[in-house]
Amino acid sequence: MSNNESILKKAQLLSIHEKIFRCPICGGSMKVERSASLECENRHCYDISKQGYVNLLNHSSRTKYDKALFEARRSISGSGFFEPLVEAVTSRLIQELKPRESEKLVRLLDAGCGEGSHLSTIRSKLGKYSVVPDVLGVGMDIAKEGIVMAAKTSPDSLWCVADLSQSPFADRQFDYILNILSPSNYSEFRRLLARGGALVKVIPHSLYLQELRTLFYTGTGKETYSNDSTIELFSRHFEQVDTERVQYRVVLDTDQMKQLIRMTPLSWNASPEAIGQILDEEMEVTADFMLLYGWNEE
Template sequence: MKKMEQAAQLIAQNNSLFCCPICHGEVRVEKTSVICTSQHQFDLAKKGYINFYTKSSPKDYDKQLFEARYQVIQSGMYDDVHQKIAEIIDKLDYPVANILDLGCGEGSHLQKITQQLNRSSTGIGMDIAKDGILTAAKYHQGLIWTVADLAQSPFQSEKFDILLNILSPANYQEFKRLLHTDGHLIKVVPRSNYLQEIREQVMEEKQQSYTNAEVLEHFKQHFDNLEIHTIQYQWKVPEDVLKDLWFMTPLTWRKEMEQPIERITIDLDIIIAQK
């Protein structure tokens, strides 16, 4: 089956999760489009994703960055993070039928997490960057890939068991709307030493320090009952992904690597919350 037909089939099977991002009406799949009750139409792409975003994507993250992220994530840089998140999901005491990754980029986090789960689930990835979703649809089968804006998302209210939001901007009002009563939000945020070996090479010393206190504060204003798991380790960088490591972040834009990085620091908080 062609990628576009596969995507159409997956969306049709799960169409109760989707709504029109313009009028919030129900949608149905018709051949190669998703159409709402007011006839707003969104086309499936041959490459196997659906575009719900009617403007042109912002250019902060481009194809090269998403390809680099794909290589690095597939090489295992975040494996411990994926394992921890899969463990958290597997321990939940309700059936997890669906998982939505908001700001999924090139999709490897969603792919690796859903693959490790002891239960099967429908995985949907959403990102405003078309290049991210193109890369996701290129590499990962069996998941639904959507271009959309978190501020105008194409999903029904209170349908999602798990929301992932990994190293991406949040929209807490929207997260609350999307989560069903028992659902969990799992957000990953950087801590002060995250990617410090890169930051040391590209930033002035005084810019290098970072704290996620403000992000946590903002989170707590919307979700008060939260649990935090801190994950810290140094990942040995395989020589063949060193270049990709450098290009996986906009921090290094137009800058040369001054010295090779042997080990890179992962220092992250995984925050879990319910409505």
């Protein structure tokens, strides 16, 4: 398929769902124009890229989340490292969706989607159940490199480079929002969620990658981790809250360990000597997550 054909195909998908967008500059409604761009009523215009994503960012963004990190994350995801976590999230969504069988479309936003592997996998798993007639997957991230990768590999979802504090979506457009190991903006989440919709936030639990934390930070005061403040903040924004812990251990070979080191921000402030200790050996590491569910009843 040529670049023009690819852009036109994505423009068609965007056109079907253009009402979910609002201009991040003026808040105006948006439409897909013939020039294969997303344009608001006040003429603020955003082109659809040849890869099929839309960059709705109004300022330059510098981030440590680069192409190498996202390639490593995709490799780790492909190894099955996150599979029990993704399965837990999917199972809970299935439970939530069962009473809604008559609805034709479920809108699922991944806020902070990275390279898109979590959203793509969850959407694929949901599609295998009869209780979910159709799922629109929408991924947004401030890191362009991640969105480029997501758009190339999962063209059947909508992908946007965007700032969560100025999210380019209209009010109450999403049935569910995923926020997996990524920063939050609870006022925006409440604005974007439909009545009865739910936020699924995944945060590290105390033992997440404890082996790396011990090697990297023993004696620094950073060798232990607590998510109590995050849970408390979450509970302040949602009256109805539920939690679930997902914990398991995974053996990673030497190549996978290298990818894990590239992927995790835990390595950013670690010394080269500490990182060197674990690059040439297989290791069993702990995956430990807290899943927070909050419902928008307004």
